[in-house]
Amino acid sequence: MGEVLDKIDLKLLEELKKNARENIAALSKKLGIPRTTVHYRIKKLVEEGVIEKFTIKPNYKKLNLGTTAFILARYDPDSGLTQREVAERVATINGVYEVHIIAGEWDLLIKVRAASAEDIGKIVIDKLREIKGIDQTVTMVSFVTVKEDV
Template sequence: MSDAIDAMDLKLLRELKENSRENIATLSKKLGIPRTTVHYRIKKLINEGIIEKFTIKPNYKKLNLGTTAFILARYDPEFGLSQREVAKKIAQIEGVHEVHIIAGEWDLLIKIRASSAEEIGKVVVDKLREVKGVGQTVTMVSFVTVKEEL
């Protein structure tokens, strides 16, 4: 980074995380700094790659995707694919929202959203387990999400 971020940049980031559509005049009032300064700081955070993009947070229940599950998977090198290649293939499956290569007893952590536990089961059995390079899996369905950030 060309300039280090300071406490005001962190406050601005928190405000934008809460509502990325907040207008500059409102941000200026909340932060107690001039609008031109808010504008400059946002541009700086974008140019330095601290803000990668502005996005939305969907209401998954209203989209009929209210059931979330986390799947732990073991990587099986038998098929000649790298762990990264397997992760990329998994990421292409409809319903998969996150894929992480992790350390520990398991190799991959996968987040799936669907309309029901039954639908998640279909994704796991019919699609995920069919990916060459996926070994054993364990599925954990979430009862309730207490905190989730973008």
């Protein structure tokens, strides 16, 4: 397979992103290549680290986690912690789904999920703002998710 993915690899990845449980025979038919080739290519994509894991996409509304918010946070350099250490502590909070160290006016972008805006507030006030190294936050609640890739 080498360093560059070809069109078949990219199509295979797209199909697996849509449904990682798709069986080899169905993928073979969709891509127009033999089943053994599909199996070999998936194995190579995993071995080369292109596919890190196979996972699920939960329906968060049915799990009573239908409210999503994005939080911008400023890092306090006087905290005695590195920005990465602060981000790693944030990542351990229940309800936090993503933590990104970003460039610009803010230092962290955090994605959280909860049952309600009130519960998001509890995460921010009672947990996030209590972490040493978090200086300031701005919370933006999402009205609707138009596209979300996993």
